[in-house]
Amino acid sequence: MWLLTPPGVYAPNADTRLLAAALRRERLPPSARVLDLGTGSGVLAVAAARHGAGHVTAVDVSARAVLTARCNGLLAGHRIRVLRGDLLAPVAGERFDLVLANPPYVPAPSARNPPRGSARTHDAGEDGRLLLDRLCAGVAAVLAPSGVLLLVHSGLSGTDDTLKLLADAGLRADVTHRAHVPLGPVTRSRAGWLRARGLLEPGRETEELVVIRAQRV
Structure with a gap:
């Protein structure tokens, strides 16, 4: 699938591919409502539409990412609602059958909170949980009965x-x-700091990516 990925917009990577594989295993209900958080280029929103979702909403805090996702949805021939805003705020009060999330999760030594510019695509506080903790605490409120969250992170x-x-x-x-997977450029550049904090074993040049499936019961 060909996509626009301008500078400053998160380009599909190993975590995107892993989450897409998890998406393909999901059996969506008829006219399923899907939410893609931190959509970036919109690749997962498009994948959800191709997988049979009836309604797809994508959210990103970056204006550039929002514009990119809208363009990529049109290029792929799918109607995708793309909203700009902070995590779940733009869809407060709505319910979804499936939520896809690939939020920033790279631990960052910078005290700047929240990060600015292109750093917003990856930096997530000193423990990498700047957005993960908020997402875990709030996602149940937007899940329909038996709704599913698919979340990828390191x-x-x-x-x-x-x-x-x-x-x-x-x-x-x-x-x-x-x-x-091999350490990405950002993670590799701060490997010494990660090792000093005990987050990365000495000599290790890979990291584990995981997809977590969480269902409302």
Whole structure:
């Protein structure tokens, strides 16, 4: 699938492909409503439409990403509603059968909170959980009965923490997909800092990506 990915917009990567694989395994109900959080280029929103979703909404805080996702939806021949805003705020009060989320999750030494510019596509606080914790706490409110969250992030950001927070929110959560991939350019550039904090083992040049499936019960 050919997509526009201008500078400053998160381009599809290994985490995108892992989440797309998880999406393909989901059986969507008729006229399913799907939400794609942190849509970036809109690739997962388009994939959801191709997978049979009846209504697809995409959200991103970046104006450039919103414009890009709208363009890519049109180029792919799918009607996708793309909203600009902070995480779940633009869809407060709505309910979705499936929520896809690939939020920023890379631990960052910068004290700047929240990050600005292109750093918003990856930096997520010193523990990588700047958005993950908020998402885990709030996602149940936008899930329809039996609705599902598919969330991808790095093991460096605390897989067990995510599972616990989702369970605390009343969701049944499990890791369904794992992949070990080489450290990306951003993570590799701060490997020394990650090792000093105990987040990355000495000599390790890979990280584990996980997809967590959480269902409202």
